[in-house]
Amino acid sequence: MRTTAIMTRIFREMFRDKRTVALLFVAPLFILTLMYFFFNGEATDPKLGVVNVDESLIEILEEQDFQIEVYEQADRATVVSDNLDGMLEMKDGTYSLILQNSDPSSAKTLRLKVNQAIAAQMQTKLAGQLGINLNLTEIDIDTDYVYGDSESGYFEILGPILIGFFVFFFVFLIAGINLLKERTSGTLERIMTTPVRRWEFLTAYLAGYGVFAVIQTLIVVIYSVTVLDIVLEGSIWHVILINLLLALVALTIGTLLSTFASSEFQMVQFIPVVVIPQILFVGIIPLEWMAGWLQVLAKFMPVHYAANALKEVMYKGEGLSAISGDLLALSIFAVVFIILNLLSLRRYRRV
Numbered sequence: 001m002r003t004t005a006i007m008t009r010i011f012r013e014m015f016r017d018k019r020t021v022a023l024l025f026v027a028p029l030f031i032l033t034l035m036y037f038f039f040n041g042e043a044t045d046p047k048l049g050v051v052n053v054d055e056s057l058i059e060i061l062e063e064q065d066f067q068i069e070v071y072e073q074a075d076r077a078t079v080v081s082d083n084l085d086g087m088l089e090m091k092d093g094t095y096s097l098i099l100q101n102s103d104p105s106s107a108k109t110l111r112l113k114v115n116q117a118i119a120a121q122m123q124t125k126l127a128g129q130l131g132i133n134l135n136l137t138e139i140d141i142d143t144d145y146v147y148g149d150s151e152s153g154y155f156e157i158l159g160p161i162l163i164g165f166f167v168f169f170f171v172f173l174i175a176g177i178n179l180l181k182e183r184t185s186g187t188l189e190r191i192m193t194t195p196v197r198r199w200e201f202l203t204a205y206l207a208g209y210g211v212f213a214v215i216q217t218l219i220v221v222i223y224s225v226t227v228l229d230i231v232l233e234g235s236i237w238h239v240i241l242i243n244l245l246l247a248l249v250a251l252t253i254g255t256l257l258s259t260f261a262s263s264e265f266q267m268v269q270f271i272p273v274v275v276i277p278q279i280l281f282v283g284i285i286p287l288e289w290m291a292g293w294l295q296v297l298a299k300f301m302p303v304h305y306a307a308n309a310l311k312e313v314m315y316k317g318e319g320l321s322a323i324s325g326d327l328l329a330l331s332i333f334a335v336v337f338i339i340l341n342l343l344s345l346r347r348y349r350r351v
Contacts, residue, residue, distance in 0.1 A: 031276055037291055044288050046110050049074055049082065051089040056124070060117045076146050086110050096142040102316075103286070104152040107145075115141060147316050148231070159230035160239075160310035161282045163220055167243045168250045168303050169275055171213050176254030176267050179205065202341050206251055213247035233317030239310060242323070245330040246306040252337030253302075259344045282307035305329040 047067045050058060051074050058068055069084065079087050079100050085107070087098040097114060101107040118141070148156060221239050224230045232239070257274065261267040281287075281298040290298070298304045309326035312318040320327070 028272075031272060034277060034280055034294075037294055044286075046085040046106070046113075047083070048110070048114070049078065049084045049087040051087070051091075053088060053090050054121070057117060057121045060120055061114070064113050064117060066113070076144070079146055086114070088114060094142065096144070098144045098146065101145045101147045101149075101152060103154075103157060104148060105154050107152075111141070111143060147233075152231075156231045156315055157311060158284065159224060159228070160314040161284065161307045163224055163230070163239075164243060164246055164306040164310050165279055165282060165303055167213075167217055167220060168246050168278065168306070170216065171209075171247045171250035172254040172275065173267075173271070174212075174254070175209050175251045176258040176261070176270075177264055178209070179255045180258040180261055180264060180267055199342060202255075202338065205255065206248070206338075209251055210248065213251060214244060217243040217247055230314070232314050234313035234319065238313045238320060238323070242306055242309045242313065242327070242330075245327060245334065246302065249302045249330055249333045249337065252334055252341055256337055256341050256344060277301065278303040283311065302330060302333045305333075 045065045045067050047069065048061060049069045049071050050061075051071050053070075058070075062068055069082065071078065071087075074087050074089070076098055078084070079098050083100075085100055085102075089096050089098075095118060097111065099107045099111060143150065145152070217240060221236065221243060225232045225236065253274065257270050258267060261270070278301050281294075281301040281304045283304075287295055287298055305326040309323040309330075312323050312326075316322075
């Protein structure tokens with residue numbers, strides 16, 4: 001009887017908290033649906049430029065689902081400017097291959113397929129001209145890389161992404177929970193009864209926790225580069241700038257959402273809805289593989305821009321001009337959420 005009474009009380013409390021019920025039953029369906037569309041996207045065919053390559057080899061490559069672009073002459077700059085996965089050139093009787101290597105795993109697969117295509121072409125030629133049947137499995141190809149080298153692994157792409165994500169996640173959570181404590185304890189209301197204006201309070205709050213966000217960013221970036229040996233081709237100051245902007249966005253989102261929570265548990269409930277979708281749009285799965293509506297949705301994810309900028313700087317060695325669009329997007333997110341925070345403070349006092 002007593003056990004039944006306790007169970008009844010638990011049921012009543014659960015059903016009173018609609019957000020908890022939604023988290024329990026709806027959030028898993030939301031995340032599973034997103035992941036379903038992510039992992040069922042169609043991979044795009046690799047784009048390969050060719051220079052002085054026989055038509056017979058081009059036909060074999062097209063049979064292997066390559067998108068072929070024919071050039072009279074090309075170099076590394078062409079690979080980048082035309083966003084090619086690779087460039088195959090026949091010169092002085094030997095093949096050379098330039099790989100963009102933006103994704104080391106895909107680059108290794110591309111090199112293997114090109115190797116197999118050349119071997120198949122040579123076997124066909126020898127069999128047709130000389131009647132010789134050779135089992136060629138590997139051809140020596142002079143390979144060059146625009147980004148990274150032959151030893152580059154997938155973690156060199158994943159590392160910059162994780163740096164940005166962890167900065168966002170912990171700043172979001174800590175900032176939101178701490179402002180929630182001040183609100184539930186009555187501290188926020190007492191502060192707002194003083195002559196302090198909303199913008200002064202928000203500025204002080206963002207600056208105060210921003211100092212800790214700066215320290216966290218410096219620790220994460222320096223540790224990742226020096227201890228974990230994550231590749232850093234560009235400027236570390238650009239990496240720090242990107243993470244500081246991302247931390248500011250995380251601060252403003254965390255403080256804004258904390259106004260809709262009445263307990264720390266409810267603040268944590270925002271993680272499946274706000275934080276987890278961010279990691280799905282950071283580039284672990286190429287954006288071009290996704291459905292069109294998912295590509296549009298990615299544009300509303302701050303971590304998407306930060307991850308792209310971090311990859312450009314840390315892996316590709318790009319400068320500020322290459323990431324200016326991403327920095328602008330992060331700045332816009334920060335401004336929008338700062339304005340929303342100011343509006344949310346009106347419930348405590350009209351100034």
